[in-house]
Amino acid sequence: MLIALAAIKLRDLFAVVMLFGIYSFMTAALFMDLDAVDVAFTEAAVGAGVTTVLMLSSLRLTGRWEKRPKHGPLLPLIVVGITGAALIYGTLDAPLLGDPEAPVHQHVAPRYIEQGPVEVGMPNMVTAVLASYRGYDTFGETVVIFTAGLAVLLLLGIQDNPENRPGRTAIGDQRVLRVVVKLLIPLILVYALYVQFHGDYGAGGGFQAGVIFATGFVLYDLVFGEGDARLVVPPRWLHRLAALGVLLYGGVGIVSLLGGHAFLDYSVLAHDPVHGQHLGVLLVELGVGITVFAVILAIFFAFSGRRRSP
Amino acid sequence: MSQLPGLYNDFIAIFLMMAGFYVVISQGNLVKKLVGLSLFQTAVFIFYISMGKVAGGHAPVLTEGVTSYSNPLPHVLILTAIVVGVATTAVGLALVVRIREAYGTVEEEEILVQDKAAGRLDDEGEDLSGRSTAS
Numbered sequence: 036m037l038i039a040l041a042a043i044k045l046r047d048l049f050a051v052v053m054l055f056g057i058y059s060f061m062t063a064a065l066f067m068d069l070d071a072v073d074v075a076f077t078e079a080a081v082g083a084g085v086t087t088v089l090m091l092s093s094l095r096l097t098g099r100w101e102k103r104p105k106h107g108p109l110l111p112l113i114v115v116g117i118t119g120a121a122l123i124y125g126t127l128d129a130p131l132l133g134d135p136e137a138p139v140h141q142h143v144a145p146r147y148i149e150q151g152p153v154e155v156g157m158p159n160m161v162t163a164v165l166a167s168y169r170g171y172d173t174f175g176e177t178v179v180i181f182t183a184g185l186a187v188l189l190l191l192g193i194q195d196n197p198e199n200r201p202g203r204t205a206i207g208d209q210r211v212l213r214v215v216v217k218l219l220i221p222l223i224l225v226y227a228l229y230v231q232f233h234g235d236y237g238a239g240g241g242f243q244a245g246v247i248f249a250t251g252f253v254l255y256d257l258v259f260g261e262g263d264a265r266l267v268v269p270p271r272w273l274h275r276l277a278a279l280g281v282l283l284y285g286g287v288g289i290v291s292l293l294g295g296h297a298f299l300d301y302s303v304l305a306h307d308p309v310h311g312q313h314l315g316v317l318l319v320e321l322g323v324g325i326t327v328f329a330v331i332l333a334i335f336f337a338f339s340g341r342r343r344s345p
Numbered sequence: 346m347s348q349l350p351g352l353y354n355d356f357i358a359i360f361l362m363m364a365g366f367y368v369v370i371s372q373g374n375l376v377k378k379l380v381g382l383s384l385f386q387t388a389v390f391i392f393y394i395s396m397g398k399v400a401g402g403h404a405p406v407l408t409e410g411v412t413s414y415s416n417p418l419p420h421v422l423i424l425t426a427i428v429v430g431v432a433t434t435a436v437g438l439a440l441v442v443r444i445r446e447a448y449g450t451v452e453e454e455e456i457l458v459q460d461k462a463a464g465r466l467d468d469e470g471e472d473l474s475g476r477s478t479a480s
Contacts, residue, residue, distance in 0.1 A: 059387070066390075070414075074394060077428065078387075082431075097451045101377055119359055122362070126352055147418065148417065161424065163417075165424065172421075183429070183432035186436045
């Protein structure tokens with residue numbers, strides 16, 4: 036909370052973004068404490084990693100210092116105070132923290148917890164709910180991510196910038212950094228794959244894996260020269276990969292439709308319903324992972340390829 | 346009033362949410378507004394996750410000898426929301442970059458001044474011009 040307050044006061048946007056990264060890490064730790072391992076995982080990878088890089092690259096394009104607003108803080112403070120007071124009044128009837136009788140634990144959650152491991156056949160209930168019970172929601176989220184990536188590409192486009200020649204970096208030739216990163220990148224990529232395919236058993240899944248995989252390439256691009264990563268993953272592949280992920284997800288749904296079941300009911304994919312569920316979740320998570328990876332990397336390319344206007 | 350300590354998670358979430366809200370409505374810099382929006386977003390995440398917590402529960406991964414788990418449903422919702430959040434933030438940042446290229450600034454007031462000078466404000470309705478005189 037203190038970090039959040041400091042982030043509000045500072046006028047140096049660079050410091051604001053850095054503080055926001057620290058704040059994200061603290062939030063991830065808090066999620067861990069609240070038993071949400073998968074969420075903590077995602078927040079650490081996204082909030083502290085990707086968001087910070089994106090905000091920094093847009094600061095490069097827009098300028099580091101913020102001007103002092105002309106009007107005083109009094110009116111916004113009053114508005115915020117009234118809204119906050121109303122919200123706090125609303126929480127006075129809310130269930131207490133950790134209360135097992137709270138309404139949120141009554142409706143469908145017990146079924147997910149008791150039947151999930153039996154019906155879907157995987158120990159990680161978050162993955163089971165994500166990909167199987169709530170498959171429609173997740174499909175929608177994947178499409179939203181795809182659309183957001185499309186919007187960024189429409190707005191900025193991935194430009195071929197003469198400053199982005201392979202081998203040219205903004206930070207110069209840092210030998211220690213290069214060696215360390217060279218050691219780290221294979222580990223990051225392997226870890227991302229582990230997260231992708233082990234999501235059924237432990238914390239992890241397509242969303243996290245996609246982000247971590249993209250982070251590996253972002254790191255490579257930052258240290259080894261803007262443009263180098265584009266040689267490894269050409270931007271036009273990314274468009275196709277992003278679409279491929281969504282198509283894979285939707286395709287699994289269509290196959291289950293053709294098999295005579297509801298859209299995204301994976302039981303038809305194998306003779307044994309539980310095996311079918313398992314296979315379906317695996318494919319769907321793969322689709323999610325591919326889309327998330329392609330979109331995040333495409334967004335990064337779009338920002339890093341842009342040149343600052345005078 | 347005896348239940349107040351049990352509600353502290355809600356209070357933290359509301360405090361952070363209001364902090365983000367304050368940034369969004371009071372600061373003129375568009376990048377800072379987006380930071381405020383993300384702050385608001387994380388406050389919602391914290392609210393949801395703390396809702397799913399069960400006292401004495403474990404992380405919702407099937408483990409032998411554990412009978413009480415935290416609710417996996419809020420985790421799923423927030424897990425996807427975080428990734429969607431970064432994608433939408435990126436759209437916002439991309440818009441800011443384009444605004445900077447078109448106007449040469451990312452300060453809201455300077456953009457309004459330029460719009461007024463170009464006579465574009467009338468097209469966007471009365472509320473915009475009304476707000477600029479009020480502030």
